[in-house]
Amino acid sequence: MDNFGEPFSLALQLLWGFDQELYRIIFLSVKVSCSAVFLALLLGIPAGALLATKRFFGRQFVLLISKTALSMPPVVIGLIVYILISHSGPLGFLDILYTPNAMILAQFFLVLPISIALSNQIFEDLNNKFKLFFRSLGLTFWQQTTAFLAEAKYHLLTIMIFCFGRAISEIGAVILVGGNIRHLTRVMTTSIALETSKGNIAIALALGVVLIIIALIINSISHLVSHKLVRENKHVL
Amino acid sequence: MSYKKFREPDCVIARNITFEQGQYKLLKNINLSIPKGMITLFVGHNGSGKSLLMQILHGIIKPTDGHIDSISAKEQRFVFQNPIVLNRTASKNFDLVAPFCARNEKLKWFQKSGLTGRMNTHAPLLSGGEKQKLAFISVFASNPNLIFLDEPCANIDYEATQFIEEEILKARECGKTIVMSTHNKSQAERLGDYIILLERGKIIENSEKLDFFKNPKTESAKKYLKLA
Numbered sequence: 001m002d003n004f005g006e007p008f009s010l011a012l013q014l015l016w017g018f019d020q021e022l023y024r025i026i027f028l029s030v031k032v033s034c035s036a037v038f039l040a041l042l043l044g045i046p047a048g049a050l051l052a053t054k055r056f057f058g059r060q061f062v063l064l065i066s067k068t069a070l071s072m073p074p075v076v077i078g079l080i081v082y083i084l085i086s087h088s089g090p091l092g093f094l095d096i097l098y099t100p101n102a103m104i105l106a107q108f109f110l111v112l113p114i115s116i117a118l119s120n121q122i123f124e125d126l127n128n129k130f131k132l133f134f135r136s137l138g139l140t141f142w143q144q145t146t147a148f149l150a151e152a153k154y155h156l157l158t159i160m161i162f163c164f165g166r167a168i169s170e171i172g173a174v175i176l177v178g179g180n181i182r183h184l185t186r187v188m189t190t191s192i193a194l195e196t197s198k199g200n201i202a203i204a205l206a207l208g209v210v211l212i213i214i215a216l217i218i219n220s221i222s223h224l225v226s227h228k229l230v231r232e233n234k235h236v237l
Numbered sequence: 238m239s240y241k242k243f244r245e246p247d248c249v250i251a252r253n254i255t256f257e258q259g260q261y262k263l264l265k266n267i268n269l270s271i272p273k274g275m276i277t278l279f280v281g282h283n284g285s286g287k288s289l290l291m292q293i294l295h296g297i298i299k300p301t302d303g304h305i306d307s308i309s310a311k312e313q314r315f316v317f318q319n320p321i322v323l324n325r326t327a328s329k330n331f332d333l334v335a336p337f338c339a340r341n342e343k344l345k346w347f348q349k350s351g352l353t354g355r356m357n358t359h360a361p362l363l364s365g366g367e368k369q370k371l372a373f374i375s376v377f378a379s380n381p382n383l384i385f386l387d388e389p390c391a392n393i394d395y396e397a398t399q400f401i402e403e404e405i406l407k408a409r410e411c412g413k414t415i416v417m418s419t420h421n422k423s424q425a426e427r428l429g430d431y432i433i434l435l436e437r438g439k440i441i442e443n444s445e446k447l448d449f450f451k452n453p454k455t456e457s458a459k460k461y462l463k464l465a
Contacts, residue, residue, distance in 0.1 A: 136317075
């Protein structure tokens with residue numbers, strides 16, 4: 001790498017030249033992370049809401065586990081998923097080791113505690129604020145759920161972005177369960193690690209720049225959406 | 238808590254209501270009945286338990302001990318001391334509380350309260366008084382038989398207070414039961430049929446308005462009337 005601008009121009013060349021391998025890697029990275037985040041939110045948001053609004057035996061234990069999992073190193077999560085899905089593991093029959101599905105599973109376990117803990121905090125606050133009001137109106141469970149979701153939409157969007165950022169930037173777990181196999185399980189982060197180890201710093205940096213661009217695009221979209229929603233809601237006659 | 242229809246003229250009957258929070262007894266052995274079609278006013282100093290007792294009577298907080306007999310929850314509404322609005326327009330907030338109110342009726346309520354120009358305003362952006370008026374008209378438009386008003390005039394100006402008082406009196410004329418708390422002695426004199434004085438979670442005096450203001454039975458009531 002002769003100068004600092006080289007990786008940026010290389011990144012643009014790769015992107016502009018529609019480099020097939022690069023786009024395959026980008027597509028797989030986004031697909032794996034989006035799937036993992038979607039599944040984690042699908043389970044995590046209702047779980048967080050349930051933990052916030054209902055009191056049941058074992059609630060504190062579940063909260064403790066989800067908060068502990070927040071600080072668990074991704075590579076440990078990867079190792080646990082690896083053990084689970086390896087051929088002798090309890091989920092070995094799924095036969096997904098070294099496939100994108102294994103990477104989705106690893107990222108899912110990585111972001112699930114985040115979605116549970118953050119949505120729990122949001123719904124806890126909302127519940128404290130609106131609990132008596134909703135009880136007074138005699139709203140049904142579904143009416144309350146809809147009202148809570150409408151109140152929390154901006155926060156949930158933020159959780160989604162946070163989870164996506166965490167998932168797409170992950171390397172330890174996906175390299176363990178995905179194996180970084182070319183044309184099959186190679187994603188942005190594992191490619192960066194590989195190119196760096198091969199001494200191709202410029203390509204590694206170029207891939208890093210691409211990763212940053214993707215993050216920027218996704219954040220810009222969500223920022224625009226939330227800004228539009230806020231503007232619509234703050235319309236004053 | 239069971240809800241059942243029972244003999245008139247009582248709309249709500251509370252028996253031996255106690256409420257504890259940790260080591261503190263916030264309400265102590267409360268026994269009372271709320272007469273139907275009347276305005277019952279809770280008075281007392283801050284922290285005497287007025288709001289808590291009203292929320293327990295409304296059925297949204299469970300007492301530690303005791304029993305409430307009341308009309309069905311659907312026939313009751315509550316206006317909170319600090320009005321709660323959702324993250325949507327004033328009009329949509331109104332719809333949530335009074336979903337069956339006709340469009341022209343709704344417009345009338347907004348007009349009467351001086352909120353017509355704020356119908357499409359994002360409700361959290363309304364001032365404290367506007368939020369209070371919005372909560373008030375939404376509840377009245379939903380046409381309940383029993384209305385709890387927790388210091389409904391706390392955040393509002395003279396004109397709005399007048400509007401609220403007029404609507405309260407109109408509601409009573411229509412046979413609605415009003416349970417309200419206030420710190421305003423002259424308001425209590427203007428509106429109340431029955432006055433209940435609370436002190437440190439206990440009912441000190443429960444009597445008709447004239448008796449309460451002319452011949453208070455207890456020293457606490459005399460002291461309260463002097464200070465209020």
